[in-house]
Amino acid sequence: MSDLLTVVLAAGKGTRMKSDTNKVLHKIAGKEMVNHVIDTADKISSKVICIVGHQAEDVKEAINSDVNFKLQSEQLGTGHAVMQAKNEIENHSGDVLILYADIPLIKEKTLQDMQKFHDNQSANLTIITTLLKNPTGYGRIIKNEESEIIKIVEEDDATSKEKKINEINSGIMCIDSNSLVKALDDLDNDNAQNEYYLTDVVDSVRSEKGKILSYQIDDKEEITGVNDRVNLSKAEKTIRERINKQHMINGVTIIDPQTTYIDENVEIGADTIIYPFTYIEGETKIGSHNIIKPHNHIIDTVIGDHNNIKNSNVIKESIIKSQCNIGPFAHIRPGCIVADGVKIGNYVEIKKADIREKTKVPHLSYVGDAEIGTQTNVGAGTIFANYDGKNKHKTIIGNSVFIGSNSTLVAPLKIENKGKTGAGAVVTKDVKEDTTVIGVPAREYIENKDD
Numbered sequence: 001m002s003d004l005l006t007v008v009l010a011a012g013k014g015t016r017m018k019s020d021t022n023k024v025l026h027k028i029a030g031k032e033m034v035n036h037v038i039d040t041a042d043k044i045s046s047k048v049i050c051i052v053g054h055q056a057e058d059v060k061e062a063i064n065s066d067v068n069f070k071l072q073s074e075q076l077g078t079g080h081a082v083m084q085a086k087n088e089i090e091n092h093s094g095d096v097l098i099l100y101a102d103i104p105l106i107k108e109k110t111l112q113d114m115q116k117f118h119d120n121q122s123a124n125l126t127i128i129t130t131l132l133k134n135p136t137g138y139g140r141i142i143k144n145e146e147s148e149i150i151k152i153v154e155e156d157d158a159t160s161k162e163k164k165i166n167e168i169n170s171g172i173m174c175i176d177s178n179s180l181v182k183a184l185d186d187l188d189n190d191n192a193q194n195e196y197y198l199t200d201v202v203d204s205v206r207s208e209k210g211k212i213l214s215y216q217i218d219d220k221e222e223i224t225g226v227n228d229r230v231n232l233s234k235a236e237k238t239i240r241e242r243i244n245k246q247h248m249i250n251g252v253t254i255i256d257p258q259t260t261y262i263d264e265n266v267e268i269g270a271d272t273i274i275y276p277f278t279y280i281e282g283e284t285k286i287g288s289h290n291i292i293k294p295h296n297h298i299i300d301t302v303i304g305d306h307n308n309i310k311n312s313n314v315i316k317e318s319i320i321k322s323q324c325n326i327g328p329f330a331h332i333r334p335g336c337i338v339a340d341g342v343k344i345g346n347y348v349e350i351k352k353a354d355i356r357e358k359t360k361v362p363h364l365s366y367v368g369d370a371e372i373g374t375q376t377n378v379g380a381g382t383i384f385a386n387y388d389g390k391n392k393h394k395t396i397i398g399n400s401v402f403i404g405s406n407s408t409l410v411a412p413l414k415i416e417n418k419g420k421t422g423a424g425a426v427v428t429k430d431v432k433e434d435t436t437v438i439g440v441p442a443r444e445y446i447e448n449k450d451d
């Protein structure tokens with residue numbers, strides 16, 4: 001197949017979204033609509049050009065990949081949008097693919113198959129079309145007896161007979177660069193909307209005796225445009241179904257795909273089981289053999305293997321290694337590292353906490369700005385008092401420490417290996433190795449052997 005130059009049209013206003021945010025920046029499965037299209041384009045193209053106009057700066061900022069932007073300062077139609085990339089099109093020898101930023105469900109494979117078809121048939125222009133029961137609003141495809149496209153008529157320009165045609169223009173086309181350059185020179189705005197219609201390239205290619213074919217697809221969803229929030233929710237559902245299906249094929253059990261929301265970049269290992277009402281977002285990576293019980297919300301987190309994530313936890317920007325028990329109802333806030341075999345139990349909140357192997361924080365605690373060694377037990381209701389009203393301070397706890405229930409650890413504080421605090425202690429001074437402190441404020445407890 002020839003090298004592909006892809007032009008993505010993203011300059012339009014998207015009025016029907018009724019939004020301050022540009023239409024193509026609305027997210028589907030955690031990723032902006034335009035980025036869905038650009039990422040698909042990136043996989044199959046040697047170069048991608050994105051035409052921006054309305055809220056151009058916002059759109060440019062949202063796109064991370066290496067894209068060449070062209071500004072269409074006035075939106076005078078789809079043909080006019082493509083004209084902005086004319087120099088690049090002239091310098092490209094081979095096929096040019098046109099995509100719309102508001103048609104986010106188109107699949108890489110469909111586009112590749114279309115380009116193959118286009119090249120095998122030696123067509124000059126191939127347009128993706130489909131048959132719709134209700135074609136209202138779309139450009140209609142008019143063909144001759146040899147099934148070649150001879151015209152595309154927009155809704156506003158169509159006669160009542162033409163309006164009855166069910167084959168519609170998706171807007172997605174593959175065209176050889178020479179034909180496109182010539183066609184862009186030929187475009188005018190002599191139509192009902194006074195716009196430069198990209199669809200008029202058909203007239204130009206025909207006048208040069210070029211071959212124009214339709215690549216008709218059955219899956220209408222792939223080429224459905226997102227124009228309002230109803231379309232947006234349908235697109236979201238379709239993309240989420242695709243994502244979940246891929247995970248299931250890869251060996252992940254998703255008990256109820258309808259209520260499981262997984263963003264596109266999330267990775268999950270085989271034999272992990274995901275219960276209903278779970279939301280996994282961003283760049284999260286989850287290993288294998290984990291059990292994720294109902295109502296978990298996991299964001300930008302790395303999780304190892306064989307963990308038991310019980311019901312209703314919020315876990316964000318943290319690392320959970322392997323064989324841990326989390327929850328129910330734990331809140332793991334950004335910056336935590338939870339080592340192998342750790343337990344973070346019921347109603348425990350942790351933040352910027354580095355908790356080493358086999359340590360337990362089983363009930364009702366707040367652990368913030370902390371380092372805790374291995375095999376330490378943090379008793380029920382312990383509070384790490386990390387904030388003095390002005391600054392945050394750190395608490396460092398050693399290995400095999402025992403923190404009594406309802407202790408308050410006032411940072412900055414250090415409790416060395418095998419230190420102990422009594423129940424209800426308010427610890428304001430460092431605790432030496434193998435030493436017990438009790439009371440408020442806590443003092444060293446020395447056992448009186450004579451008692």
Ligand code: UD1
Pocket residue numbers: 009010011012013051053072074075076077078079080081100101102137138139140152154168169170171196197198199225
């Ligand atoms: C277009 C097609 C129509 C097709 C339909 C499929 C034309 C003339 N018509 O109509 O045949 O059935 O799509 O959805 O092409 N855009 C720009 N600059 C502009 C105008 C539009 O970048 O000046 C972008 C929009 O952001 C959008 C895309 O082009 O991503 C399509 O524009 P839109 O106005 O929605 O075209 P339709 O009227 O739907």
Ligand code: MG
Pocket residue numbers: 225227
């Ligand atoms: Mg449209």
